[in-house]
Amino acid sequence: MSVLAAEPRSIRLSAPKWRLRTGRWLSPALLLVLWELGSRTGVIPTRVLAAPSVVAQTLWSMIVSGELASNLAVSLARAAAGLAIGLVVGVALALVAGLSRRGETGVDPLMQLGRTLPSLALTPLFIVWFGIGETPKITLIAVATVFPIYLNLFAGIRGVDAKLIEAARSFGLSGWQLIVHAILPGALPSFLVGLRYALGVAVLVLVVAEQINASAGLGYLINNARDFMRTDVIVVCLLVYATLGLSADLIVRALEARALAWRTSFLKS
């Protein structure tokens, strides 16, 4: 988590192209077959890892019973609440620090200090403060997401081309108009980079936060499954977490394609 602020272009994670012809599906498929064979022949005992076919069945039954959906909804609500708080606070602080020198003096040192702390290390403290209900979970996610949002938006605001600002000013923009029409759109690419990090971090922290004595949610499912050595359920939950991470990335991508349509990189495609 040390490089939270990055040059917008440099971290475009390119999605591997899953075209059938390229043969990229071959090795995962092979792994799956070996795994299944291993399970059937007893090389891989079920309490170590359930067979893919069993995982698929479990997934199906969890979908049909509604167990998965209801717990996923709980987890998503936690992540969304934490992220929403992190987003609002991060954006507000970045605006204060980015748009005024005094704001920077007041806010930025605290944030630079705060970001050196791994958010998850706060877990014990939050449990002491907030108990083991929803509050520590949501707070953890909020704290973890504030930093990537703040750092990237702040850097983005400060990085807006001063010449463009000057031009906008010379054509009569000032105050809020200047902020809305010139500064914020210029900072948007960086902000979206921050948002992408924040979504990733939110899923990560969600996984850990849900280990805190949850009575519903994906973490609860995993904890339960652990106690009964249900490796099939654990794998299903892992798959769901992976899907969450992937969807988060897709969402930001879609946002970028819409909001940054003016950029040459998007114009070319």
Added chain:
Amino acid sequence: MAPPVAVSIRDFTRRFGDTTVLRNLNLEIGQGEFVALLGRSGSGKTTLLRTLAGLDPADREQVVSPSARAIVFQDARLLPWKKVWRNVAIGLPGRDTRARAEAALTEVELSHHLDVWPATLSGGEAQRVALARALVREPALLLLDEPFAAVDALTRLRMHELVLALWRRHAPAVLLVTHDVDEAITLADRVLVLDQGRIAAEERIALPRPREADPQFQAIRSRLLAHLGVTAPGAKETPPAEGALVAFPTGEIVT
């Protein structure tokens, strides 16, 4: 009676730290007058322009310029996240800004590019958008800072015609900063040379337009080049008179 003035600068001095860029400078520009400003790199042309544009601080006593003024920067400085017409309409007060932007873009022959992103424009097109953005404000003073420096020679000639046509139609006072002596003589009523922080030379151009073929063109050009410290008047792509031999400073003989 003297014609009414658009710009008046009296005893204006501008310093950056220890270096004095403009020193007790005096300048008047009449309403509707087209003035070109020449000067070596670093002589303070942009500084003077920025002062008139109100981008740099200046004493209101010393620097008087109309409030209706608009600037075209050397780099077009379009906001990349706004469509072309919105760039032109930026900061425009009142209603029907789109119609006004459209009219201005039509004047610079870009009515077909209203809704494209600036990143897709060529350099010359971007510069024309910047010109439209300045014109749409109906400025009494139009400030141009080397607006054609980055475009190719052919486009530059077309831009010259465009600027002259727009100037005739809207009659703003114009201050054009340029490195190109020929451009200055071709376009302006008056050419100034900025040196050592003040107006070191001034040349009134009374020739009828178009001027390139005028026999006096070369004489004016030589004089201005001399003020700029260039002593070989024929050194730059001078079309020699029919059959004449022109001696270049290097000793080369060219027919």
